[in-house]
Amino acid sequence: MESTAARPRPVLTAGSVLPADADRAALVARVHNPEWDGPCVAAVRGEQVVDLTAIAPTVSDLMERDDAAAVVREADGGHVWRLDELLDAPTGRRDVPHLLAPIDLQVIKAAGVTFARSLLERVIEERTGGDPAQAARVRARVGQMVGGTLDGIRPGSPEADKAKELLVSEGLWSQYLEVGIGPDPEVFTKAPVLSAVCTGADIGVLGASVWNNPEPEAVLVVDSRGRVRGATLGNDVNLRDIEGRSALLLSRAKDNNASCAIGPFVRLLDEDFDLDTVRGIDIDLRIEGTDGYVLRGSSSMREISRDVLDLVAATHGPHHQYPDGFVLFTGTLFAPTEDRQAPGAGFTHEYGDIVRISSPRLGALVNTVVPSEQAAPWTFGVRALMRNLAQRGVL
DSSP states (O other): OOOSTTOOOOOOOHHHHSOTTGGGOOEEEEEEETTTTEEEEEEEETTEEEEOTTTOSSHHHHHHOTTHHHHHHHOOOSOEEEHHHHHHSOTTOTTSOEEEOSOOSSEEEEEESOSHHHHHHHHHHHHHTTOGGGHHHHHHHHHHHHGGGGTTOOTTSHHHHHHHHHHHHTTOOOHHHHHHHSSSOEEEEEEOTTOOBOTTSEEEEOTTOSSEEOOEEEEEEEOTTSOEEEEEEEEEOEEHHHHHHOGGGHHHHHOSTTOEEEEEEEEEOBTTBOHHHHHTOEEEEEEEOTTSOEEEEEEEGGGOSSOHHHHHHHHSBTTBOOTTOEEEEOOOSOOOOOOSSSTTSOOOOOTTOEEEEEETTTEEEEEEEEEGGGSOOOOOOHHHHHHHHHHHTOO
16 A cells, blocks of 8 residues: 555535535534533534534433434534534644544444345455455356355345355355355444544554455444434445454454544434435445546445344344444445456555545545554543543533
8 A cells, every 4th residue: 555645635515525405404413622622412504513512412312312303403502613614624633623423422333244245255355365366266256156146135034044055065155154144144343432533534444454445334323222313424444355364353454543434424313314214325435546546336225135123133132232322334235346456456445545435315424544553543532521521511
């Protein structure tokens, strides 16, 4: 991957990040307020962002309220910022107001291998041992043997069991196929509480990785009772070489500094935006390199193998509770195979790439790729948040 010396900063405006129907949306943001040297829960109302911290000190608290959408639309607030000014401000500067990831105390969970196309790419990573030079050869064989076998199969069904028997007989069964079409989905903890970065921020790729890509995903926001309260966009950065060496390296591949981006805002469910809307969301991806390279891709929630509520039930229930709620990355259809650096090597990031993940109903999440080791250090954790809110008298 190339040097970060000439790293561009994405130009963001309210018009470029808001949902197309923002005038009908109940949108939740978080803002760093230098007056308090801490975060504020806020509502996005047009091009204004209104502080609601006196009503709900954390986004987690807001999600517990049955009237959350009404509060976001109508409640009197405190300080008001212009959205354009927040987007123009450099993230990480404690002396200027800027956007933060729009979640706080929620545990950050992720479901993997939920789309057949990306499922095959996980199998390829495993078969190559994370070596991109072997990807084209293995992709051809796996695609020939497995591709049509998985079309339209419902995970955990008798048809899935038959497909498993066939693949085992061909010597092609994989741990990724187990979670892709077996009865139990893969659900893992993506990142620590409060560690996600926001739109406009740098996003981190571990310096040791030479084969990686973004993972544009719809992210569900779920309260402590397991109710889906809203949705947003996320980038579950994927280090294909590291996870491909061993699935036991998942934590090293997934949980690094600035390797989880969420935003721009949480859109609350309401009469204009319900779970069926989320089930039909299309997510677009655009990657722009500093050398003029452009890659476009898309992912449709209509092609997901498991219903979103099945993924929620696999995460929350009698087996596991989340008293502060959680967010759940739902997986991606996107798995780029286009060669970028060398024939047969497929796609990998270069430092300075600007990654734009967007959907008309959720807006745009935009980040610049840097080494995780050079991203802004994560310093504001749960203790700092509790102290800050206590000092402000809002707890």
